[in-house]
Amino acid sequence: MTVAETSAPLRLHVQSCKEDPSRYCWFIQEREHIVRQSCYSLPDEHEALAQGCQALQEAAAIWRDSH
Template identity: 80%
Template structure:
C-alpha cells in the first residue's frame, strides 16, 4: 500500500515484514530514498498504516517548513 502527501514529494509505503510475514512495517520515501521507517514491526496492516500516516504528516510539515 502506498500513500502520498500532495504538498510534499513524500510517499508512505506499508508492506509485510520480511522477517515475519504476519506483521507489517511502514516507511516514508522521498524520490526513492527512505527518510523514516518504523523501528519495529506492527501486528497488522491497519496499525502500520495509522502510525505511518502520523509519521507522514510530521515529515510533510517539516518538509513544508524547510521550503
C-alpha cells in the first residue's frame, strides 16, 4: 500500500482492489474517516497514485479554506 500526506490531516492510500487484485484503488482519509475515494479501479498503481495525488491536493485546498 502506498501512502501520501499533506500539511492538512489528510492521507492518501493506494492499494490493490479487493474485487480484482490486478487493479488499484485510492482513498483519502482524515483520521479514521474516508473523505474521498476512487469511483472505479485503475489498471496500475502508478495511475491510481497520480489520480489520488490530484484528488489529495484538491481535498487539502478545500480543507485549508474551511479552517
